[in-house]
Amino acid sequence: MSITDKLKNVDALRRFVKKCKIRYEYMLDADVFCKYYMEESDKREDYEYRMLMFVHNIEKGMCMPNPRPFGKEKVAKLMDMIKACEKEERYVNSSAYKMSISILYQWVLFYKEHGWNDELMKMVDAFLANYGTDMKGMDVGYKIVQKQELTVNGNTAFDEVIKTRRAVRTFSDKKLEPNVVKECVLLAQAAPTACNRQMIKIYQISNRENCDIITDTIYGASGFTRDTVNYFVLTYDVKSLDYYGERNQGYLNAGLVAMNLANALHSRGIGSCFIQWANTASEEREVKKHLGISETEHIAVVLGAGYYADEMYIAKSCRRDMEEIFTSR
Numbered sequence: 001m002s003i004t005d006k007l008k009n010v011d012a013l014r015r016f017v018k019k020c021k022i023r024y025e026y027m028l029d030a031d032v033f034c035k036y037y038m039e040e041s042d043k044r045e046d047y048e049y050r051m052l053m054f055v056h057n058i059e060k061g062m063c064m065p066n067p068r069p070f071g072k073e074k075v076a077k078l079m080d081m082i083k084a085c086e087k088e089e090r091y092v093n094s095s096a097y098k099m100s101i102s103i104l105y106q107w108v109l110f111y112k113e114h115g116w117n118d119e120l121m122k123m124v125d126a127f128l129a130n131y132g133t134d135m136k137g138m139d140v141g142y143k144i145v146q147k148q149e150l151t152v153n154g155n156t157a158f159d160e161v162i163k164t165r166r167a168v169r170t171f172s173d174k175k176l177e178p179n180v181v182k183e184c185v186l187l188a189q190a191a192p193t194a195c196n197r198q199m200i201k202i203y204q205i206s207n208r209e210n211c212d213i214i215t216d217t218i219y220g221a222s223g224f225t226r227d228t229v230n231y232f233v234l235t236y237d238v239k240s241l242d243y244y245g246e247r248n249q250g251y252l253n254a255g256l257v258a259m260n261l262a263n264a265l266h267s268r269g270i271g272s273c274f275i276q277w278a279n280t281a282s283e284e285r286e287v288k289k290h291l292g293i294s295e296t297e298h299i300a301v302v303l304g305a306g307y308y309a310d311e312m313y314i315a316k317s318c319r320r321d322m323e324e325i326f327t328s329r
C-alpha cells in the first residue's frame with residue numbers, strides 16, 4: 001500500500017483534506033464569478049445579458065394588471081447600451097441587440113396606446129427613427145393568450161416520452177444527424193431561464209479525439225461505449241449572473257435546459273445519460289481550452305449520447321415512494 005493510500009485510510013485526516021479541497025474549489029469558483037459577473041461585464045461594455053434582462057423587465061412591466069408609466073431608467077440605459085454595441089460587429093448581429101431595439105419600439109407603442117405623452121418617449125421615438133423596420137420586428141413585448149391556447153389536449157405523448165427515457169450508456173455507431181440535433185436543441189431552448197437571459201450554451205462533441213478527451217477527464221464515464229459516444233456539454237455563462245444570490249443560478253438553469261434536451265433526444269431515438277461535471281477547476285480549464293469554450297463559461301453538466309443500440313443493459317434506478325419526497329401542507 002502506498003503512503004498516500006495509507007494516509008487516505010486515516011479518517012480524520014481524509015475528512016480534513018476533503019474540506020480543504022472543497023473550500024479551495026469554491027474559492028476558485030468565486031474568483032471566476034467576481035471576475036466576470038454582470039457588472040464586471042458592463043464595465044467591459046459587454047452588455048448582452050444585461051440587455052436581455054432589461055428586455056424581460058420591460059415585458060413584465062407591460063403585463064401588469066393596471067399599468068402605469070414604467071421602465072424609464074431601463075429604457076434610457078438600453079439606448080446607451082445599443083449605441084455601445086454598435087462599436088462592435090459581433091454585438092450588432094446578436095439577438096440581444098435586435099431584441100433591445102424592438103422592445104424600445106414596443107415600449108413607445110405601449111406608451112402611445114395608453115396616452116402617456118412623455119418626454120423620454122419622444123426621445124426614444126426619435127432614436128428609433130435611425131433603425132429600419134427589420135430591426136424593430138423581433139417577437140418581444142407581451143400578448144394576451146386565451147386559456148384554450150395553453151391547454152394541451154391529451155398528455156399521453158408527453159407522459160410516454162418522460163416515462164420511457166432512461167439513462168443509457170451503450171450507443172449504436174450511427175452518426176447523429178445534424179438536423180435532428182438542431183430540432184432537439186430548439187426544444188431544449190424552450191426551457192425557461194431566469195429573466196430569459198438564456199445563459200446556457202450547448203456544445204455537441206462528436207469528433208472522436210475531442211470525445212476521448214472528455215471520456216478521459218470526466219469522472220463518471222466508465223461503462224460508456226467509448227467508440228460510439230457523443231457528448232453534449234452544457235455550460236452557463238458567468239457574465240449573465242447579476243449578484244452573489246445568483247451564484248447557483250447557472251446550475252439550475254442548465255438542469256432545466258439539459259432535461260429538455262435529454263427528453264427531446266429520446267423522443268427522436270437518441271439515448272443519453274447525464275454525467276456530472278465533478279472535476280477540478282484546473283481540469284475544467286484544460287477541457288475548455290481544448291474545446292474552445294470561453295473562460296467566462298462554467299461546465300454545468302455533460303450528456304453522453306448516441307442512437308439507441310439494439311440491446312442495452314440499464315440500471316433499474318428504482319424511485320422512492322412519492323410520500324418520501326412530496327409534502328402537501
Ligand SMILES: Cc1cc2nc3c(=O)[nH]c(=O)nc-3n(C[C@H](O)[C@H](O)[C@H](O)COP(=O)(O)O)c2cc1C
Binds near residue numbers: 315
Ligand atoms: C445530474 C446527474 C448526474 C449524473 N452523473 C452520472 C455519471 O457521472 N455517470 C453515470 O454513469 N450516470 C450519471 N447519471 C445518471 C443517473 O445515475 C441516472 O440518471 C439515474 O440513476 C436515474 O436513472 P434514469 O436516468 O434511467 O431514470 C447522472 C444523472 C444526473 C441527473
